[in-house]
Amino acid sequence: MRYAQIYLLMIAVLSITGCETTPKVDNPVLGPPPPRLESALKQQKLEHTQMASRSDDRKNILEGDFEESGNPFESPIITASSNSDASTTSAIDESVEELKDSTVVAMVNGTPLFVSDIIGVYDFQLKQAEQRMPPEEYQKLRIALVKRDLKNHIERQLLIHEMKTTLKKEQLEMLQEHLVKAFEEERIPELQKNMGVSSPQELEDKLNQQGRSLYFEKEMFMRQQSALQFMSVKAKAKNDFSREEVLARYKSNIQDYAYPAKARWQRIRISYAKHGGKEKAVGVLDEVIHKLQAGEDFGTLAEKYSDGPRAEKKGQWGWTGRGSLAETEVEAALFELPIGQTSQVFETDNSFQIVKVIDRKEAGHTPFADVQTKLEQTMVNDARMKATRETLDKLYDKAIIESMFEYETEDEKVTK
Structure with a gap:
């Protein structure tokens, strides 16, 4: 894959430059970020015509409190969450009369982030929403989307800024050349397949119908991949762990791998109501007991006599853990009876019951060998x-960021 080639190229160019090079900025800031000054933001605010750098990261889409969904605008709930803090919403409405595409929502190391940069990816869906929503609700929707996605775009811009100030001009040009090839040779065919077209021109037409274009798809791809590839190299993380290290993690979290005792079993249930009362049900019970004593198959008798929901399956139940059954005496028998032995008759409020244990597993822990590979991958991901968080924290520490909205970092809240 060309993405892997880009990653290797990034490693090569950073090894030449030195990944720990301190970027040269016009106004470097040491220590915590300075206060985000609204006045400075207003001075930087520019009228701009559609600088839409669209994100195709649609994992967090709008549904109530922005829960995961296939499409934010197919959901019946497309307004800002009714559970959101009322004072926060009120403050937003007072400070932002109208959020235009050209509105600057943040300045990151001197680079403006426009509304269109944040929510341009939703243009098609937003146009549909605008037609069926009151103006105030539509504006709240735009604000909610900007607030939700702002942090990701700020962090992407921090990475791009770091990359541009770390790499030399010829190295940036080389990376851009490879990214362009990756877009043409991999991303375009991928888009064509996803949209059911067979040529770039058909793709362009299809994108235009959705308020998108190949130009903007390319811009979005270049920015995303630049940030992702740079982060993958910049954030140095341990990629393999020894068996001893994984085993230590397993032992320290052994409770996560515990499982309770469980049993597979059969039941014959004779309901009082179905047979006209308890006394008449006794007659059916006696007949079942005699046949069991004569050696007839438990499952065959369950199929014929049982009133339970699994009668047609010979009264068989799957693996059942402790605490799963309302009848405590019946459940106790599942974990005390020898496997293959028929129980005594249990008399409940509405039926007689007889059970037989088919198989049982005692409580224990999933063996280390069964979870080693998955656990190691979890450790690598962690x-x-x-490493990603630490890298971003360092970039935040020396960044100059001004924003008209609040956004959360790992250990601080930044406000306007």
Whole structure:
């Protein structure tokens, strides 16, 4: 895959430059970020015509409190969450009369992030929403989307800024060349397949119908891949762990691998109501007991006499753990009877019951060998996430960021 080639290229160019090079910025800031000054933001605010750098990361889409869904605008709930803090919503409405595409929502190291940069990817869906929503609700929707996605775009811009100030001009050009090839040779065919077309021109027409274009898809791809590839190299994380390290993690979290005792079993249930009362049900019970004593098959008798929901399956139940049954005496028998032995008759409030244990597994722990591979991958993922967070924290520490909205970092809240 060309993405892998880009990754290797990034490693090569960073090894030449030195990945720990301190980027040169016009106004470097040491220590915590400075206060986000609204006045400075207003001075930087520019009228801009559709600088839409669209994100195709649609994992977090809008449904109530922005829960996961296939499409944010196919959901019946497309307004800002009714559970959101009322004072926050009120403050937003007072400070932002109208959020235009050209509105600057943040300045990241001197680079403006426009509304269109944040929510341009939703243009098609937003146009549909605008037609069926009151203006105030539509504006709240746009604000909610910007607030939700702003942090990701700020962090992407921090990575791009770091990359541009770390790499030399010729190295950036080389990376851009490879990204363009990756877009043409892999991303375009991928888009054609996803949209059911067979040529770039058909793809362009299809994208235009959705308020998109190949140009903007390319811009979005270049920005995303630049940030992702740079992060994959910049955030140095441990990629393999020894058996001893994985085993230590397993032992320290052994409770996560515990499982309770469980049993597979059969039941014959004779309901009082179905047979006209308890006394008449006794007659059916006696007949079943005599046949069991004569050696007839438990499952065959369950199929014929049982009133339970699994009668047609010879009264068989799957693996059942402790605490699953309402009848405590019946459940106790499942974990005390020898396997293959028929129980005594249990008399409940509405039926007689006889059970037989088919198989049983005692409580224990999933063996280390069964979880070693998965656990090691979890450790690798955790290490990558930690390295990513540490890398972003360092970029935040020396960044100059001004924003008209609140956004959360790992250990601080930044406000306008």
